[in-house]
């Protein structure tokens with residue numbers, strides 16, 4: 001049997017007619033940028049999360065860049081960020097000329113709240129937390145620290161659409177929540193897309209201007225903005241998918257539960273779930289001593305896996321100017337050598353889950 005890491009057409013086919021109708025309707029409307037579909041999606045997504053404002057943009061990275069910019073953070077300012085994250089989180093900081101300060105992860109792969117305070121200096125302006133792999137970070141503690149030190153709080157929710165901490169949606173804890181709608185995300189579009197959410201009307205107004213050349217009124221440019229608009233076709237598709245996000249997430253949970261109950265091998269460390277945290281299983285990450293050996297073993301059986309992520313941002317070539325040497329963040333670097341993401345996607349069949357679980361149990 002062949003099991004791919006992701007099979008995106010299966011989730012398209014689940015609601016195919018709804019998607020097709022939405023796209024045709026949009027194309028027939030004659031309005032393709034910043035129109036009714038985007039407006040409707042912004043309203044729907046804000047309502048889904050339980051917050052006041054949503055601003056659609058071009059990508060998750062743009063959302064992150066604009067979040068830092070809208071908070072007035074730039075050169076000379078420090079932002080606390082998990083060392084264990086996708087590089088986009090860090091680019092959101094460095095694109096603004098600000099300095100990322102890395103903090104090691106806890107056993108749930110998320111920002112270790114107990115290590116934040118030692119990273120705070122008089123230059124620290126914000127904490128940029130990530131709800132990695134689909135599981136909410138320790139938001140009780142992180143919000144407490146942000147309050148105590150009067151720091152801004154931004155959430156990277158690119159992997160956590162619909163995940164809650166203590167019943168509250170990720171993205172609504174801090175000043176700004178940033179989302180990506182890249183096709184493989186839990187709420188994936190059929191192309192690039194992203195959004196920012198906030199409860200602050202002033203921030204919302206700034207973000208709306210920033211994404212559209214710094215103007216509120218066409219051709220009256222108040223601030224230096226960029227072009228980062230969610231397009232109408234993607235918004236129309238996202239409006240359809242959002243109505244199914246709960247069922248899509250619970251299907252992911254079923255697959256994860258299957259793995260958690262069927263994979264039983266001393267060589268393999270399964271993911272843990274934090275008390276009060278929801279997990280929407282953007283990816284199912286296991287750990288093992290000889291990761292490459294396991295990955296090859298599975299590949300020989302036709303099972304594709306991925307590594308999220310093989311090189312932590314502080315070790316990326318593009319950040320060699322930071323001068324951080326190997327060994328500086330041992331927990332993160334250790335994870336990077338041991339983690340492996342198993343196939344988990346909407347539309348995955350029971351035979352496929354069984355085949356993957358059996359293969360993992362056969363591994364020695």
Ligand SMILES: *Cc1c(COP(=O)(O)O)cnc(C)c1O
Pocket residue numbers: 059060061062085086088089130156158159180181182192193194
């Ligand atoms: C996908 C992702 C992003 C970037 O989103 P794009 O839409 O691809 O720009 C940012 N942060 C995390 C954690 C992600 O997984």
